[in-house]
Amino acid sequence: MNVLAWLTAGVAGWPWVRALQPKPSAPRWIRLGRDAALALAFGTGATACVFFVLIWAGLAPRAAAWAADGFVLAAGAGLWALRRNREIAVEVREPAAQFGNAWLPGIAAAVSVAAFLAALVLMISAGPQGDWDAWAIWNVRAKFLAHEGLWRNAVSPDLTATHPDYPLLWPAAVARAWSESGQIVPAAPQAGAFLAALTLVLLYACGLAARCGWQWSAAGTAALLMTVSLWRTAPGQYADVPLAMFLLGSVIAAAAAQQAGWSPAGLALSGTLASFAAFTKNEGLAFCVFLAGALAFAARQRALWWLAGAAPVLALTALFHRLLAPPKAMLSAASFQQPSRLAEVLKGMALEVWRLGDFPAHPLLFVLLLFFAFRPKWPWRPLWPAVAALLLLAADVAVLWGSSSDASWQVSTAGDRLLLHAAPVLLLCAFWWLARAQGAAVLAEPTPKPRRRKAGAESAAKS
Amino acid sequence: MTEVKQASQAWWQAVAVAALSVVAAYNAVIQFGYADAFASQIRDPYNVQEMESKVSRIADRIPVTERVGYFSEVPFSAPAGQAAFFAAQYALAPRIVVREDAGSAARARYWLAVFAREQDFAQAGARRGLALEQDLGGYVVLYRRLESVR
Structure with a gap:
């Protein structure tokens, strides 16, 4: 049950994704892969949030866990039933540039994914308790949440070094699995770490394939798996990989909504996924703000649908910070007055960018090489996800600069994970832009017959 | 002239994609080797x-x-x-x-x-x-x- 609980969360998320996600004009396997990845992300986030709300309301953890699953599944099924006969926005697929020897990145991606998953299993088995932050912060707080009547220990000011001010989505997700199984064993966080990493890679691969075809998906996935910090962090049971999963999911859902003429339902799905990131880590909250701003610029009034989707969990996050989290001064004015700290942070982050790959296998190096070869013309579209991700990195730098801790220590311990939050979104954008390069041969894949088409769907797509 | 330019660009594209593929696959094997070595040598590093x-x-x-x-x-x-x-x-x-x-x-x-x-x-x-x-x-x-x- 420690493993099954994560899959039941995915099952509970499935009807939500099917109800809200626009229908892609991509082959069926891509649609299924993307929907499955989005359902795992959505279900994990939604069940964890409802579980936490219910134990806050006074339910015992076991009852809260099952009630959360039931509520998310029933509400999703209800929404799907309501929207079943309505018109479904269809994503318009743009032609993608083509390159020769497409089987080569296909093999590279297959080898990379197989090696990554095998390494993940090996590392997770070797370190059942995960890496430092897993047992010092995330899983220890999950233990508090899983014990009846003791969940407030997770936000106790006595936990001075265990960050009781951090949001609780990931500990709640682990505690929910423990509560359903009735055993506090490492299998639950281990399975969660494995599935979060798998979902991240699947989301990325299918997000690229849905827009640009399998060749670009393969090349992009091979580049993503050059990111060394993903190999190191994924088995560590940290909340950083789930955070990256939510950020990527929100961008992919919003980009699909854009392809379908800024579909309101798709935007709401994106907003909900982004709000899960806000309740996972404070960096997720910052990304939420930046993505909301970028979408307000790109989608205008339609961005209100995004806000509507994000509102419930953003409200929960605000209540958590206002009512539960012990106050903690993250920033100090004295630190901001030291330009040497900024220089130290920038130097440290530059070093982390260099360490993002294991030279010559560096994702940035190969993106630059591909840009030189394909020369995608400006303006690169869509630009808004990259703007949000770059603003997140800028905010990370600002927080490291203004932090009261030693700057070089902070960058050396957290810099690689901060880059990991934004790297999948930035790489995804880079490959989306590359696939639209002019001058290369154009790949025209046959558009599959839509599963269900109602009057008005075409006009929605055209808009 | 344009054809020559296009052929040159296509050649660069093929080289870039091939290099990406070979290096990525090689890197995946190397990273797996690191993980295997780490997993077999280091157990419970923080007790x-x-x-x-x-x-x-x-x-x-x-x-x-x-x-x-x-x-x-x-x-x-x-x-x-x-x-x-x-x-x-x-x-x-x-x-x-x-x-x-x-x-x-x-x-x-x-x-x-x-x-x-x-x-x-x-x-x-x-x-x-x-x-x-x-x-x-x-x-x-x-x-x-x-x-x-x-």
Whole structure:
């Protein structure tokens, strides 16, 4: 049950994704892969949030866990039933540039994914308790949440070094699995770490394939798996990989909504996924703000649908910070007055960018090489996800600069994970832009017959 | 001229994609090798499992609502000191573990101590008004406040 609980969360998320996600004009396997990845992300986030709300309301953890699953599944099924006969926005697929020897990145991606998953299993088995932050912060707080009547220990000011001010989505997700199984064993966080990493890679691969075809998906996935910090962090049971999963999911859902003429339902799905990131880590909250701003610029009034989707969990996050989290001064004015700290942070982050790959296998190096070869013309579209991700990195730098801790220590311990939050979104954008390069041969894949088409769907797509 | 330019660009594209593919596949094998070596050589680097197995023997004696005091001769500023403290907190959760310099430590009836070497553990506890309850081995000792022993 420690493993099954994560899959039941995915099952509970499935009807939500099917109800809200626009229908892609991509082959069926891509649609299924993307929907499955989005359902795992959505279900994990939604069940964890409802579980936490219910134990806050006074339910015992076991009852809260099952009630959360039931509520998310029933509400999703209800929404799907309501929207079943309505018109479904269809994503318009743009032609993608083509390159020769497409089987080569296909093999590279297959080898990379197989090696990554095998390494993940090996590392997770070797370190059942995960890496430092897993047992010092995330899983220890999950233990508090899983014990009846003791969940407030997770936000106790006595936990001075265990960050009781951090949001609780990931500990709640682990505690929910423990509560359903009735055993506090490492299998639950281990399975969660494995599935979060798998979902991240699947989301990325299918997000690229849905827009640009399998060749670009393969090349992009091979580049993503050059990111060394993903190999190191994924088995560590940290909340950083789930955070990256939510950020990527929100961008992919919003980009699909854009392809379908800024579909309101798709935007709401994106907003909900982004709000899960806000309740996972404070960096997720910052990304939420930046993505909301970028979408307000790109989608205008339609961005209100995004806000509507994000509102419930953003409200929960605000209540958590206002009512539960012990106050903690993250920033100090004295630190901001030291330009040497900024220089130290920038130097440290530059070093982390260099360490993002294991030279010559560096994702940035190969993106630059591909840009030189394909020369995608400006303006690169869509630009808004990259703007949000770059603003997140800028905010990370600002927080490291203004932090009261030693700057070089902070960058050396957290810099690689901060880059990991934004790297999948930035790489995804880079490959989306590359696939639209002019001058290369154009790949025209046959558009599959839509599963269900109602009057008005075409006009929605055209808009 | 345009055809030559296009052929040159297509050649560069093929080279770039081929280089990406070969390097990515090679890197994946290398990274798997690192993971395999790490997994076979390093087990429980911070002694978290070891702490859990020691504490599991006495956990039932400490009510889950208790604050458990903690002291160590390994300073908290050192990574080893932090690792020992967080491992103790992880092993004793859902009880909150508080260091002896924390205000709420004064109320703690049970105390866990981590030492760096063999010594007179009873005397180290007595200096803090604690009675040795059980030596858990590996320099980890459970104490009880003297008033609560009486």
